[in-house]
Amino acid sequence: MMDSLSVLLQAVPYLLKGALITIEAVAGAMGLGLIVGIQMAVGQVYGNLFIRRLICLYVWFFRGVPVLVLLFLFYFGLFSLLGLNLSAFGSVILVLGMTTAAYQSQIFRGAIESLPHGQLKAARAVGMSDVQAVIHIILPQALRLSIPGWSNEYAIILKDSALAFVLGTPEIMARTHFVASRTYQHLVLYLFAGVLYFLLTWWGVKALRKLETRVRIAGYAHSGGTR
């Protein structure tokens, strides 16, 4: 018992540095997914048939193939085929980002489509172009509605990021595995890794919940839920 605790204590700084890399990877992926996902959602709702089909294809691909397969496919396959010299860390961000973009686009699409059609009509009626209407009227409302779904997506991607371990990215999982395979203190080390993931999920979801409350539109009824 003493052994395992002292191993853990020694490993803590090393593992926390891994947590930092996990946070960076998830932040990068979620950010990429946000930017790409919003544009895909707008394209899917307002785009022409060609654009809609293209986005649909993209979404089906990334929803249909496991992240683990995608990581190998892109890092060992596609990137080298394309002559892209991307680091393992960069590949993780890109693959997780493109995957979450597919899911996020559907969160945003649902939110956009749930808005009353009159919002767009009124924006056009005062002379806004379609782009202005989407930027100033549709997205500010749709993004507010998307926060609960988006925080769910954060929790999923955070845990999917553990798969980055297979490309040798020194994040929580990889570092835990590294220490455990040398010290044989699997129980306490993986327990600690689990706690780290749990805390990151909890803080992130909590922060998003706070954001949701802060940007809530006054007088709007769709409050409620658990704190």
Added chain:
Amino acid sequence: MIVPPPDVIRVENICKSFSGKNILTSVSLGLTQGELKVLIGPSGGGKSTLLQCINFLIPPDRGTVWLEGREIQIHHKRDIYEFRQQVGMIFQEFNLFDHLNALDNVAIALRKVKKLKKQAAIERAMAELDRVGLREHASLYPAQLSGGQKQRVSIARALAMDPKVMLLDEPTSALDPELIGEVLFVIRDLARNGMTMLLATHQVGFIQQMADEILFMEGGCIIERGKPADLLLPASRTRTRAYIDKLSELYEELK
């Protein structure tokens, strides 16, 4: 020979069909400066579609629109955006921007479309809210306003763009009876100040008192048109008269 005054807005032969069903069949009308024309008729008759076709919120299949003698190029996006700035639109369901307070609802188009500076936009928006009696409500959000207040904000939003003509699609039909008066009051005030308006409504008293011309729409056509005094003459056997009698009857029953 008297030359008729030029139309502020004129539409010719507007046609629209949805999946093979004709909603509008060759509708034409024009409004001169300061005129108030009323669209009336059974629901499904095409009033709302006509109003939305006039400013291309629903693209008409055929037809031409002129604003002050200039033809609007329907395939020219910029032309349509510019045209819409000059045509105020009021919806039955208000359609206020739900994420903005009353002031920003009025100010946003001033800032983003007219490119006014923030301070200038806010001052103008405040003046318009004042005009519809809502200065004290500037910081409230749509969800915190009554139906009548929402509709007045939407009128202020349209007025802020200095429209040359206003299209009003049953502005009081979604309101509690007690709130109709305040909105009609604002519209009456606009009419007296010379705003050119095309208004779909079933408010009989208002029509009799204010309308320069009644356009009765049914089955996608204007089947009757004329001055209220002519169409509504108790002895006249017009479709309009019969319809308005029915409305009044219903109203009496409710009372």
